Amino acid sequence: MCFPRSSDEVAAAVGVARRHGRAFVARGSGTGLAGGATPLDDPVVIVTTQMNRVLEIDPQARVAWVEPGVLNLDLSRAVGHLGLHYAPDPSSQQACTIGGNVGTNAGGPHCLADGVTSAHVLAVDVVLADGTATRLGGLEPDSPGYDLRGCFVGSEGTMGIATRIAVRLTPDPPCVATLLCAFDSVEAAATTVSGIIAAGVLPAALEMMDAPITRAVEDFVGAGYPRDAQAVLLAEVDGLEGGVAEQVDAIAEVARANGATLVRVAADDAERALLWKGRKSAFGAIARIAPDYYLHDAVVPRTKLVEVLRRVYEIADAHEVIVMNVFHAGDGNLHPLLVFDQREPGVWDRVHAAGTEILEACLDAGGVLTGEHGVGIEKRDLMPRMFSPDDLDAQARLRDAFDPDGVANPQKVLPRGSRCGELQRVPEGTWI
Amino acid sequence: MTGPLQLDAETLNACVSCGLCLPHCPTYRVTGREIASPRGRIAAMRAVETNEAPIDDAFRAAMEECVSCRGCEPACPSGVQFGKLMETTRAALPSPRSRVRRGAEWFGYRVVLPRHWLLITCTWLAWLAQRLHLVPARVGLPRLSARSLARGLELPTGGTPDAWLFTGCVMDAWLRDTHRSAARVMGATGARLAQPTNGGACCGALHLHAGREAEARALAERVMQSMPGVAPVVVDSAGCGATMKEYGKLLGSADAHAFSERVRDFSEWLAHQAAPRLRPTGIQVVIQDPCHLRHVQKAHGAVREVLAPAYELLETADDGLCCGAGGAYVVTQPELSRRILDRKVEALRAAGGGADPIVVSANPGCMVQLRGAGIDARHPADLIAEALDE
Numbered sequence: 001m002c003f004p005r006s007s008d009e010v011a012a013a014v015g016v017a018r019r020h021g022r023a024f025v026a027r028g029s030g031t032g033l034a035g036g037a038t039p040l041d042d043p044v045v046i047v048t049t050q051m052n053r054v055l056e057i058d059p060q061a062r063v064a065w066v067e068p069g070v071l072n073l074d075l076s077r078a079v080g081h082l083g084l085h086y087a088p089d090p091s092s093q094q095a096c097t098i099g100g101n102v103g104t105n106a107g108g109p110h111c112l113a114d115g116v117t118s119a120h121v122l123a124v125d126v127v128l129a130d131g132t133a134t135r136l137g138g139l140e141p142d143s144p145g146y147d148l149r150g151c152f153v154g155s156e157g158t159m160g161i162a163t164r165i166a167v168r169l170t171p172d173p174p175c176v177a178t179l180l181c182a183f184d185s186v187e188a189a190a191t192t193v194s195g196i197i198a199a200g201v202l203p204a205a206l207e208m209m210d211a212p213i214t215r216a217v218e219d220f221v222g223a224g225y226p227r228d229a230q231a232v233l234l235a236e237v238d239g240l241e242g243g244v245a246e247q248v249d250a251i252a253e254v255a256r257a258n259g260a261t262l263v264r265v266a267a268d269d270a271e272r273a274l275l276w277k278g279r280k281s282a283f284g285a286i287a288r289i290a291p292d293y294y295l296h297d298a299v300v301p302r303t304k305l306v307e308v309l310r311r312v313y314e315i316a317d318a319h320e321v322i323v324m325n326v327f328h329a330g331d332g333n334l335h336p337l338l339v340f341d342q343r344e345p346g347v348w349d350r351v352h353a354a355g356t357e358i359l360e361a362c363l364d365a366g367g368v369l370t371g372e373h374g375v376g377i378e379k380r381d382l383m384p385r386m387f388s389p390d391d392l393d394a395q396a397r398l399r400d401a402f403d404p405d406g407v408a409n410p411q412k413v414l415p416r417g418s419r420c421g422e423l424q425r426v427p428e429g430t431w432i
Numbered sequence: 433m434t435g436p437l438q439l440d441a442e443t444l445n446a447c448v449s450c451g452l453c454l455p456h457c458p459t460y461r462v463t464g465r466e467i468a469s470p471r472g473r474i475a476a477m478r479a480v481e482t483n484e485a486p487i488d489d490a491f492r493a494a495m496e497e498c499v500s501c502r503g504c505e506p507a508c509p510s511g512v513q514f515g516k517l518m519e520t521t522r523a524a525l526p527s528p529r530s531r532v533r534r535g536a537e538w539f540g541y542r543v544v545l546p547r548h549w550l551l552i553t554c555t556w557l558a559w560l561a562q563r564l565h566l567v568p569a570r571v572g573l574p575r576l577s578a579r580s581l582a583r584g585l586e587l588p589t590g591g592t593p594d595a596w597l598f599t600g601c602v603m604d605a606w607l608r609d610t611h612r613s614a615a616r617v618m619g620a621t622g623a624r625l626a627q628p629t630n631g632g633a634c635c636g637a638l639h640l641h642a643g644r645e646a647e648a649r650a651l652a653e654r655v656m657q658s659m660p661g662v663a664p665v666v667v668d669s670a671g672c673g674a675t676m677k678e679y680g681k682l683l684g685s686a687d688a689h690a691f692s693e694r695v696r697d698f699s700e701w702l703a704h705q706a707a708p709r710l711r712p713t714g715i716q717v718v719i720q721d722p723c724h725l726r727h728v729q730k731a732h733g734a735v736r737e738v739l740a741p742a743y744e745l746l747e748t749a750d751d752g753l754c755c756g757a758g759g760a761y762v763v764t765q766p767e768l769s770r771r772i773l774d775r776k777v778e779a780l781r782a783a784g785g786g787a788d789p790i791v792v793s794a795n796p797g798c799m800v801q802l803r804g805a806g807i808d809a810r811h812p813a814d815l816i817a818e819a820l821d822e
Contacts, residue, residue: 052464
């Protein structure tokens with residue numbers, strides 16, 4: 001394990017790994033949920049937490065150069081006095097690093113209107129698998145040639161390690177309003193989500209929580225989340241004052257039309273912050289219900305939300321596991337949480353079976369495997385469920401172009417057998 | 433599951449490893465090492481508790497690196513009681529191998545701290561050494577005052593006062609003038625005060641943090657006896673106050689719970705009295721929340737409330753991260769303590785607009801730590817006493 005402080009030291013660490021025939025894995029704060037930073041087969045772990053400086057801020061161009069170990073929220077704080085912020089805001093934003101965000105192409109509640117990490121990364125200085133350093137992308141509005149920066153963002157450390165990142169800074173909106181809407185059923189909340197978008201409103205964020213998770217976060221933050229609601233929606237709109245007021249009215253109207261039992265607009269910044277703290281603490285608050293959880297991450301078309309959610313609850317019931325839903329409703333990014341106590345015998349099998357079925361239900365509804373957490377180890381073997389052998393082969397060859405020896409975070413993202421001609425997995429019991 | 437550390441299984445299980453505690457941990461912030469974070473320490477405790485790892489020097493070092501600031505507790509969405517886990521773990525660690533260290537700990541915890549007269553004698557010796565320029569500045573010993581040491585606190589001892597002013601051990605020896613300020617301010621509200629019957633005693637906080645639970649319990653019993661009755665027990669040391677508010681948990685008795693209910697931080701008590709008249713000074717003051725006031729007592733709001741009429745208050749942008757004093761931590765982990773302090777000083781200067789600001793801190797440990805770094809650190813009681821409009 002090593003803690004480099006500069007790009008040169010990262011390159012040196014990669015060099016040492018290569019000389020000793022080891023793979024290498026980059027690690028930030030270790031808040032990832034798909035096992036992307038989990039070291040497999042004793043690699044050199046290159047921890048970026050000491051590379052935590054904001055190197056350069058250009059308020060005119062609204063660009064900052066940062067090291068990969070800078071914490072997401074620290075970056076927003078560092079530019080707050082300029083009326084700017086870094087828009088992607090994963091729930092773990094107070095703890096997760098920008099480098100990790102780049103690796104997973106992280107999202108967050110406010111990515112509904114602002115776009116995910118890739119839309120906010122202009123350039124990346126990387127150390128490649130052979131130890132050389134290069135810059136992908138650039139600050140100019142349209143870099144000539146292929147968008148290798150776009151390949152790198154979301155590559156989960158399989159194409160090298162980011163050592164300096166140029167991020168776009170977003171101006172703080174002049175006016176923000178946050179609405180809390182409560183419903184008697186999950187369906188009513190989900191229908192409201194589609195209704196809001198259909199009404200022509202694109203909120204800055206649109207989040208949903210079901211009853212058990214709402215109660216758990218309310219126990220932690222005391223933000224005034226209704227404990228008796230079956231589902232709550234948290235909607236945020238921003239922009240110019242007049243436009244915001246109009247959008248608040250439009251959202252409230254759709255919510256009431258769908259039978260909302262409560263529509264409340266946060267009175268001030270403090271209340272707004274508390275509501276968001278609740279939403280962003282949801283996963284961590286799970287231990288108030290059971291000691292272990294398995295958090296999923298899939299995206300379904302917004303119009304299918306109601307039926308997919310119904311299916312999720314049915315699958316969990318059938319496998320006798322508790323499921324809770326807290327997610328980015330606006331972009332159909334589901335986060336079903338399977339909650340359990342691993343000391344209960346046999347529970348792992350039920351949780352895994354339920355998890356796989358849920359993901360398949362999402363795929364069947366026209367969804368995708370991951371919205372923002374990445375593939376890592378967790379979803380790797382489900383990739384063939386979504387991609388054809390040709391798709392996987394193309395991805396494997398792209399990866400090979402960056403890392404021909406397969407030493408950068410091996411065994412992640414792509415399942416064994418992704419390359420054409422590579423021995424496909426042999427079914428158990430087959431004679432060869 | 434109860435393993436070698438005797439940790440409560442449910443408390444240990446409450447951590448889901450989400451990592452939201454990391455940025456709130458001072459040692460993680462300065463090292464970036466997982467094992468120096470609450471999540472890493474809990475993982476290590478689990479490994480030992482399930483017999484996957486031994487209690488070795490690495491484990492001991494990892495546990496001793498924790499400042500016990502408990503900044504991770506309010507940050508934890510699952511409400512993990514990290515302080516309890518750490519205290520229990522430390523109590524289960526075998527005594528250190530180094531004889532010098534064992535001797536020094538015995539002398540400090542067993543001999544000096546419980547005997548206030550001895551602590552005062554040692555303080556006189558330190559005063560003498562200081563005058564002879566034998567104490568290097570980096571030790572961070574505050575400038576001791578013979579005038580203050582020679583003069584007792586002008587308060588009746590025992591009786592049935594309206595409020596007790598707890599005097600403590602090190603605070604009474606090194607910062608008795610702050611007790612005088614506290615007494616003056618409290619007196620200005622019209623309250624009749626008294627000090628504990630034994631004149632001054634250690635509350636056991638340092639022992640508890642060091643895993644010396646039995647000694648802490650004995651000291652807690654003695655403190656409770658020294659302030660009988662129902663009157664509030666006012667404490668002007670945030671670290672002591674936090675521990676005294678947890679005597680109920682420590683001792684488990686009804687008496688201890690009742691005593692803990694009576695404990696108030698100085699500012700917390702003052703905020704609930706008829707406010708003494710203060711004149712606005714126009715002076716800017718940066719607030720440094722002692723960890724045990726903010727994370728444990730959650731009484732840091734009161735400091736702002738009582739100071740606001742007289743001072744212009746400035747906040748730091750570091751989420752109330754620790755200053756690295758941590759009771760005995762500054763002595764046991766000087767290097768980490770210094771790095772945490774450097775970060776704090778930077779945050780305080782930034783809050784003060786770049787120049788060296790006046791900093792208010794309600795804990796003697798923090799005051800001494802910050803003064804060691806050249807910061808003009810004052811106690812809320814001192815600042816309010818200066819602004820009293822008498």
